[in-house]
Amino acid sequence: xxxxxxxxxxxxxxxxxxxxxxxxxxxxxxxxxxxxxxxxxxxxxxxxxxxxxxxxxxxxxxxxxxxxxxxxxxxxxxxxxxxxxxxxxxxxxxxxxxxxxxxxxxxxxxxxxxxxxxxxxxxx
Numbered sequence: 001x002x003x004x005x006x007x008x009x010x011x012x013x014x015x016x017x018x019x020x021x022x023x024x025x026x027x028x029x030x031x032x033x034x035x036x037x038x039x040x041x042x043x044x045x046x047x048x049x050x051x052x053x054x055x056x057x058x059x060x061x062x063x064x065x066x067x068x069x070x071x072x073x074x075x076x077x078x079x080x081x082x083x084x085x086x087x088x089x090x091x092x093x094x095x096x097x098x099x100x101x102x103x104x105x106x107x108x109x110x111x112x113x114x115x116x117x118x119x120x121x122x123x124x
Contacts, residue, residue, distance in 0.1 A: 020046035021120040027052060028067040028076065040094065042068070047113050049081065049101045053094030060085050063103065070112050077112065079105035 025042045029052075043051040050068075058064070062083050067076030081100040089097050102110075 018046040018048050019117050019121060020044050020049075020051075021117050023050075023116075023120075025071075026069045029054075030065045031058060031062060036067075043097060045113060046117060047110050049084075049099065051097060051099050053089075053092075054086075054096040054098055055094060057088070057096050058083055058086060058098060060098075064100070066100070068109075070116065077106070077109040079109055 021044060023042050023045045025045065027040050027042060028036050028038045029040060030036045037055060040055065041053050043053060045051075060083050063080060064083065066079050066081060068079060069076050079102050081102045083098045084101050086096060086098040089095060
């Protein structure tokens, strides 16, 4: 069983249109028709994107398919997203992290994320 954490809204002055909160949701991802990579985690999430930890370097501009396990969901929500940036994170469990902009998803997914973000922000 995976545990998700509501830590806090990201500090500093928020310049994003959609609020982003730190989170640790389990995700799977797939590049093209390649094999799925399982058991990675998000670092933060908003209605329009997320930051995540990766086992491998993936070039910015790459579109991926994600399975995101929101809260205690037994099945993932599937979304497509484009990596807008990536960087190495030496010395960490996951050697890379990346920023993702969601590009194709079911409207119910966006609603779930919105509800999660609003709940996390009001809990702080």
